[in-house]
Amino acid sequence: MVEMDKVFAFLEAKKRNGDNQSLSKIELLGVETSDGTKISNLSIDHDTSVEERETAAFLLASMGVSATPTTAVATEATEYENTLLSIVIVGYCDEMTLNEATEKSVGEYRANFAFFMRVVGDVPFSSLKYPQLTEFKQKLIKLPANINKIAVYRNKTIKEILQMDGVTPMSITTINKYLSRISSLFEWAMKQGYTDKNYASGLGLRNSKNAQEERHIFTLDELKALFESPKYLEYGKNNYRYWVPLIALYTGARQTEVCQLSLKDIKIENGVNFFDFNDEGNKKLKNKPSKRKVPIHSKLIELGLLTYCNQLKLDNPQQPEMEQVELKLFPEITVGRDGSGTSTSKWFARYRKQVGVNDKGKVFHSFRHTAIDHLKQKEVAQEFVAAIAGHTDESETFNRYGKKYTPEVLKPYVEMLEFDIKHPKYYPD
Numbered sequence: 004m005v006e007m008d009k010v011f012a013f014l015e016a017k018k019r020n021g022d023n024q025s026l027s028k029i030e031l032l033g034v035e036t037s038d039g040t041k042i043s044n045l046s047i048d049h050d051t052s053v054e055e056r057e058t059a060a061f062l063l064a065s066m067g068v069s070a071t072p073t074t075a076v077a078t079e080a081t082e083y084e085n086t087l088l089s090i091v092i093v094g095y096c097d098e099m100t101l102n103e104a105t106e107k108s109v110g111e112y113r114a115n116f117a118f119f120m121r122v123v124g125d126v127p128f129s130s131l132k133y134p135q136l137t138e139f140k141q142k143l144i145k146l147p148a149n150i151n152k153i154a155v156y157r158n159k160t161i162k163e164i165l166q167m168d169g170v171t172p173m174s175i176t177t178i179n180k181y182l183s184r185i186s187s188l189f190e191w192a193m194k195q196g197y198t199d200k201n202y203a204s205g206l207g208l209r210n211s212k213n214a215q216e217e218r219h220i221f222t223l224d225e226l227k228a229l230f231e232s233p234k235y236l237e238y239g240k241n242n243y244r245y246w247v248p249l250i251a252l253y254t255g256a257r258q259t260e261v262c263q264l265s266l267k268d269i270k271i272e273n274g275v276n277f278f279d280f281n282d283e284g285n286k287k288l289k290n291k292p293s294k295r296k297v298p299i300h301s302k303l304i305e306l307g308l309l310t311y312c313n314q315l316k317l318d319n320p321q322q323p324e325m326e327q328v329e330l331k332l333f334p335e336i337t338v339g340r341d342g343s344g345t346s347t348s349k350w351f352a353r354y355r356k357q358v359g360v361n362d363k364g365k366v367f368h369s370f371r372h373t374a375i376d377h378l379k380q381k382e383v384a385q386e387f388v389a390a391i392a393g394h395t396d397e398s399e400t401f402n403r404y405g406k407k408y409t410p411e412v413l414k415p416y417v418e419m420l421e422f423d424i425k426h427p428k429y430y431p432d
Contacts, residue, residue: 084129086197091128092116095191105287115184118150122161128197136185136202143181144208148173179207219364220373226252226424232358236427243333244354246308247347248370253300253420254278255374255392257289258367262343264332269312272296276304277410280393284329285338293393295407298414306428377420387416 092113099109122139123131142161147170150156156164164170186203193201221229229235229248238245243262250261256278263286268279276299282288299308312332319330336343344367351367371392378388389395390408 085127086129087125088120088123088128088131089125091192091195091197092120092188094195095188098191112184115181116188118181119185128192129199131189131198132202136206140182140206143173143178145170145172147171148177175208175210179210182206182208219362219366219369220376221360221365221369223423225360225365226373226422228358228360229355230424230426234354234357243336243347244350246311247333248351248367249303249306249426250278250308251367251370252374252422253303254297254417255371255378255420256280256297257293257371257393258344258347259287260293260393262333262336262347263287263338266312266315266330266332268332269299269309270296272409273411275410275414276309289393290395292389292395295390295393296410296413297391298410298417300417300420302426306426374420377422378416381419383416383419387413391417 096109096113096116099112119139122142123135142165145165146161147153147156147164150164159167182203186201186206189198189201189203192198235245247258247261250256251258254261260280264278264280265284265286268281270277270279277296278299280288280293280295280297282294288294315330315332336346348367355361355365375388375392378391387408391413
């Protein structure tokens with residue numbers, strides 16, 4: 004019979020030798036005692052590998068088992084097991100940068116991860132398992148959004164904020180964004196050996212609102228308010244405030260895609276004028292499908308877009324013998340940390356309120372949703388809408404084997420973007 008009381012006494016003595024966390028461990032696999040008892044797996048964890056081997060030998064001897072290679076397997080834990088969460092975050096975000104993620108995107112991920120670490124602490128990444136992630140989620144759903152920007156929360160701990168009354172929790176969409184990004188961190192960490200599985204997978208909340216309900220589109224009355232107001236008439240000169248919303252409405256392009264256009268991105272092919280949305284130079288695109296050629300709507304040409312481009316060339320002559328400088332379509336738009344669209348976004352937020360469009364869900368990006376929805380309601384095939392908007396085509400045949408649609412093919416569908424609006428015509432100084 005095994006004298007387990009001696010074994011326990013030995014282990015207790017070892018534990019009193021120090022309180023430091025173990026840097027290694029030994030696993031005994033497939034051990035069989037002298038009385039026939041089988042132990043499939045036994046893990047021994049001490050401060051040093053020497054102590055662990057000594058404990059393993061004593062334990063096996065007490066059980067009447069010789070410590071031979073066939074009955075015991077020693078496994079040294081890697082240093083990754085004690086790598087802190089902060090170190091893993093740095094590695095993940097650095098790799099995002101190497102993979103050419105935008106500065107804005109990396110910044111958002113860093114902020115989300117910093118919040119995660121603020122709640123769970125800068126602990127060894129390998130210690131974050133289901134209980135810790137579940138506890139984090141339970142706290143997350145009770146916390147407000149923009150916790151670092153609102154003065155009343157700024158200097159308080161998470162515990163103090165959770166105890167406050169009248170706190171408005173962040174939206175389900177925001178919660179799921181946090182959880183999704185943390186899941187991506189775990190997925191990456193698992194591949195690097197920092198954890199054995201993605202414990203953050205599947206933590207997202209069910210959203211009662213579907214994607215369509217969350218995508219606010221402009222009504223015709225709101226479009227009239229935006230484009231027919233006296234204030235907008237003042238923008239009818241050389242001003243990005245005049246052209247950028249129009250281009251967004253008649254192409255469905257993203258704000259940054261429009262704001263970062265260069266003069267040379269206005270091209271013609273087989274008699275069709277088009278916008279060449281690309282990532283040349285310091286321009287950034289969301290994904291590969293975002294690189295595309297979108298025909299210029301006849302309404303934009305009628306309103307004087309090509310006249311504006313020609314005037315811009317005349318005002319900024321470049322001599323052949325001089326170094327060619329890339330001329331922006333909207334030179335007054337500056338490039339900030341978040342790309343070329345920041346100033347436009349802030350201006351539009353103020354402008355829409357001035358003309359009575361007060362729904363907080365109606366933002367500049369609503370031009371994109373409005374254009375896409377308009378094509379959908381006219382029953383334009385999904386592959387053509389995807390080609391115009393820069394979405395991934397769900398069809399494997401078209402996506403993998405076919406070339407992108409030419410501006411000539413897409414022209415009829417872009418022309419289907421028709422709105423009963425009296426646009427003020429552009430006029431040069």
